[in-house]
Amino acid sequence: MRVTVVYYGGLKQDVGMRSETLELPDGALRVGELGEVLRERHPALAGRLHTVAYAVNDALVDADYVLQDGDEASLLPPVSGG
Amino acid sequence: MRVTVVYYGGLKQDVGMRSETLELPDGALRVGELGEVLRERHPALAGRLHTVAYAVNDALVDADYVLQDGDEASLLPPVSGG
Amino acid sequence: MGRWITSEPLALEPLLRELDDPASGAVVVFLGTVRNENEGRPVRAITYEAHERLAEQVLSAIERETVERFGVRGCRIQHRTGLLQLGEASVAIVVSAGHRGEAYAASRYAIDEVKRRAPIWKEEHYAGGESRYLDGVPLTHTAED
Amino acid sequence: MGRWITSEPLALEPLLRELDDPASGAVVVFLGTVRNENEGRPVRAITYEAHERLAEQVLSAIERETVERFGVRGCRIQHRTGLLQLGEASVAIVVSAGHRGEAYAASRYAIDEVKRRAPIWKEEHYAGGESRYLDGVPLTHTAED
Numbered sequence: 001m002r003v004t005v006v007y008y009g010g011l012k013q014d015v016g017m018r019s020e021t022l023e024l025p026d027g028a029l030r031v032g033e034l035g036e037v038l039r040e041r042h043p044a045l046a047g048r049l050h051t052v053a054y055a056v057n058d059a060l061v062d063a064d065y066v067l068q069d070g071d072e073a074s075l076l077p078p079v080s081g082g
Numbered sequence: 083m084r085v086t087v088v089y090y091g092g093l094k095q096d097v098g099m100r101s102e103t104l105e106l107p108d109g110a111l112r113v114g115e116l117g118e119v120l121r122e123r124h125p126a127l128a129g130r131l132h133t134v135a136y137a138v139n140d141a142l143v144d145a146d147y148v149l150q151d152g153d154e155a156s157l158l159p160p161v162s163g164g
Numbered sequence: 165m166g167r168w169i170t171s172e173p174l175a176l177e178p179l180l181r182e183l184d185d186p187a188s189g190a191v192v193v194f195l196g197t198v199r200n201e202n203e204g205r206p207v208r209a210i211t212y213e214a215h216e217r218l219a220e221q222v223l224s225a226i227e228r229e230t231v232e233r234f235g236v237r238g239c240r241i242q243h244r245t246g247l248l249q250l251g252e253a254s255v256a257i258v259v260s261a262g263h264r265g266e267a268y269a270a271s272r273y274a275i276d277e278v279k280r281r282a283p284i285w286k287e288e289h290y291a292g293g294e295s296r297y298l299d300g301v302p303l304t305h306t307a308e309d
Numbered sequence: 310m311g312r313w314i315t316s317e318p319l320a321l322e323p324l325l326r327e328l329d330d331p332a333s334g335a336v337v338v339f340l341g342t343v344r345n346e347n348e349g350r351p352v353r354a355i356t357y358e359a360h361e362r363l364a365e366q367v368l369s370a371i372e373r374e375t376v377e378r379f380g381v382r383g384c385r386i387q388h389r390t391g392l393l394q395l396g397e398a399s400v401a402i403v404v405s406a407g408h409r410g411e412a413y414a415a416s417r418y419a420i421d422e423v424k425r426r427a428p429i430w431k432e433e434h435y436a437g438g439e440s441r442y443l444d445g446v447p448l449t450h451t452a453e454d
Contacts, residue, residue, distance in 0.1 A: 008358065008360055008428070008430060009358060009430030009432075009442050009445075010430070010432075010442030013442065051447040052447075053447065053448035053449065055360060055363050055428070058360075058362040058363050058366070059363070059366075060363065060448065074360055074363070076360060076428050076448050077430065077442075077445070078444060078445035078446050078447045078448070079424075079425075079426070079427060079428055079429055079430060079445045079446055079448055080424075080429070080430055080431045080442075080443045080444070080445035080446070081357065081359070081364075081388060081399075081400070081423060081424060081427040081428075081429025081430070081431065082341050082388075082399070082400055082420060082423050082424035082427070082429075090213065090215055090283070090285060091213060091285030091287075091297050091300075092285070092287075092297030095297065133302040134302075135302065135303035135304065137215060137218050137283070140215075140217040140218050140221070141218070141221075142218065142303065156215055156218070158215060158283050158303050159285065159297075159300070160299060160300035160301050160302045160303070161279075161280075161281070161282060161283055161284055161285060161300045161301055161303055162279075162284070162285055162286045162297075162298045162299070162300035162301070163212065163214070163219075163243060163254075163255070163278060163279060163282040163283075163284025163285070163286065164196050164243075164254070164255050164275060164278050164279035164282070164284075176321060176322075176325075177321075180321075184396055185396070186344070186345040186395040186396050187344060187345055187346065188342055188344060188396070189341065189342055189343075189344035190339070190340070190341060190342070191338075191339070191340040191342060191398075192337065192338065192339055192340075192416075193336075193337065193338035193339075193340075194335070194336070194337055194338075194409065194412075195335070195336040195337075195338075196334065196335060196409070197333055197334055197335065197336060197405075198334075199331070199332060199333060199334035199407065200331040200332055201332065250331040251329055251330070251331055251333070253336075260342075262344065264339065264341070264417075264420060267339075268413060268416070268417055271337075271413070272409075272413055275409060
């Protein structure tokens, strides 16, 4: 299945990109497990994932949300708006 | 001596005028004593003077302020601005 | 248009521009507006009257105190006089500060002091054509005034 | 210009007009502005980035909660994105209420929640040309969002 990952805030500097589209093995992949996949691709994510929240298609989700083909998953680091 | 008295807020309705200029006997008259004079002229002031503050020529004064010829004395009832 | 007391509609933008300050991170504005009800009675308008010269001294003093007590960058207060219709602003208070905590505290202090100390009176006009001066807060003569 | 997130300069007047209400007696406005210093470092500009669609949901939810929790008449929140110069407003919050007590409390709640929950990030630009994303508040997934 195909999942697009979008990096927000400082994460896009850490990984050196705004977004990437990944081809992942079909089957039940949770968004928390996607984080592990991404950490292997981007060592700079090590030590940061525990403070990252996930949104899928414009809704915040828990780490056990099961990804679907075509999902857009956003990695949201600690926020600093206001 | 001549003193002009100006009534603010509900006081000007109570006494039926905005201001009046009084000829008072020369000599030391305190602004608190002026209040007594005014209560005799305007029975509607009875029961109201204890909550009235006095200004003379744009400064708040205590009741023992001694009036001078030409002073403008303002009677200020409880305030309700904001 | 007086700096503190004016009979013209209050305008926020000039007050905000006066307090423009690169060291400010938070601005809190308070507007008091004419409400259609008070103490259970339907209100249709309010007339505000001020002892103008004394009120300007008092509002100016409250501005200075607000800056000193809360360490904010600036404070501007304007109060309107005359006949105000529903929804119109009677008072505008703008505070600029480094951080929001002191901006809120300073704004709240300034409006409370205006209500307590400014020589200003309101006459409420009711639906039936009747009107009434409201009971208010007795003024006291303090050194700060 | 989005209702909650916009890249254009924030304008207060339209928000105030939206909340025009004859039952309102108090309006409190909060503006967050770009300050020339943070944590001891001189700042010359800030870039704000948002997850726009999610941020719009969150700001809209905070508006609703603010009205419900504090019984105020209305609440409008706007946050700006893009490169902001010193003194420019990054966020505007307008609350209208019957009385000032609840207006201040509601305004304070709304800005605190925006800082805690809105998916928005700031990158500070410093005098030397360097820039940095600030450490912030980890988002949590709650039912309210």
